[in-house]
Amino acid sequence: MSRQPSKEADQPDPRGNPEAGAPGASYAMDSAILEQVAREAGADSGVEPERLGPFLAEVLLIAQSGDRLSSAQLERLSWEGDKAAREGIALPRLLDLYLSALWRLFATYHTSADSDSSREWRGVPSDRHRAESSWNVPMTLLRAGDDAAAAIAEGFAAAQQRSLQFDAAGRRELFEDLLAGSHDPHLLAERANSFGFNLAASHHVLVAETQRDHFDSGPLPTRVESLLRSEFGVTDGLVATKNGRLVLVLPGQIGPMETRLAEFIAAESHSDDAVVGAGSTHPGVLGVRQSYEEAIEAVEIAGIAGRSAHFGGSASTRLVLFSSLVPQRLLRSNPLLSAELVSTVLGPLNAARNSGDHLMETLAALASSGGNISAAARQLHVSPRAVSYRVQRIVELTSYSPLEPEGRFVLELARQCALLERQSRGGAVGT
DSSP states (O other), rough: OOOOOOOGGGGGGGOOOOTTTHHHHHHHHHHHHHHHHHHHHHHTTTSSSSTTTTTTHHHHHHHHTTOOOOOHHHHHHHHHHHHHHHHTTOOHHHHHHHHHHHHHHHHHHEEEEEEEEHHHHOOOGGGGGGHHHHHHHHHHHHHHHHHHHHHHHHHHHHHHHHHHHHHHHHHHHHHHHHOOSSSOOOHHHHHHHHHHHTTTTEEEEEEEOOOOOOOOOOOOHHHHHHHHHHHHHOOOOEEEETTTEEEEEEEEEHHHHHHHHHHHHHHHHHOOTTTTOOOEEEEEEHHHHHHHHHHHHHHHHHHHHHHGGOSTOOSSOOOOEEGOHHHHHHHHHHHHHHHIIIIIIIIIHHHHTHHHHHHHHHHHHHTTTTTTTHHHHHHHHSSSHHHHHHHHHHHHSSSSOOHHHHHHHHHHHHHHHHHHHHHTTOOOOOO
16 A cells, blocks of 8 residues: 655645635534544444544545645554554454544445535535545545555554564573573563463473574574474474574473474474484473473584484484483593493404404494494495404404394493593594
């Protein structure tokens, strides 16, 4: 809707026009008609007619001149839209009030077109203007309605945008305070309630790390929120970013939804190495902070060990459960024990002349393939016979077989310890 406001200084004043139909006297008489139109429009729209303000009188004035609503009048209408948004009045209802008032005003004009008394209020002073006014008045009313609707909608949208920005800032502040865990839990719970977030319930945190950094204003958080609402009906979660990672605070226990989210995040971010760490579920405000720390640790361990070493032995999902990483967490907490395990189990492999790297690569491939020699051979681009030979060498050097459950566990544990040690020294993380 295009609206080009007229300049008030250029707008003829019908009250100073002797042909405008005795204005001074007519408007006192016309007020009852305008009030009736406003009341009927208010009843029709369900909005109090007082929100029309001087709109009908202003339209009545410009109907006599064929001019448009002035800048000041449009500004007032925009403010009415702004005010309605802040007070919770729906935009369709507010527009219905104004447009209902306009068509009723026109209907009054139309049905009284042959009445001499009607000429006064409608501003048609003589018969020589009747033909012109019969076209100009409806067109002026339609144009005024178009301009008014555009101004009202503009003000309403501006108020909504401010509200969204305020809500976004408030949600962001709440998000940061929850992850920090250093604020008063009761105050945090009250603030969370204002956003429909019940901190009395249990929550868990997901942290997604992909090949690129993400930001609150980026597309991925919006798409994840949309998926949560449309597919799972979750409206009481928080989705934001921190340090380039996507962070989700979700209610309830971990289930299939989290696996779906992890795959969705990987697909939407076009990241082959995307991994989503899941903290355990904890109650209360402090539980969010605890779950966040767990999710961060899960992501870090996954980044060190590679996807083959987590998810309870399954490499088919990108979701890393903190609760499934007990061995890795124990080793991280006891570096001396970790170093001893690496030295005892992997020392002979690393010392093997001209074959240490190949044997370590074979261990990693067997771990990621679940002990399948053919699959490991495809990963390594060698023959299954070559893998079988390397397995035999591993058994000879360590006394543990990667094809047997106990041996596979010890060798994989030692391999992950080596990776943890390498990270703690700041070295490159390999296989």
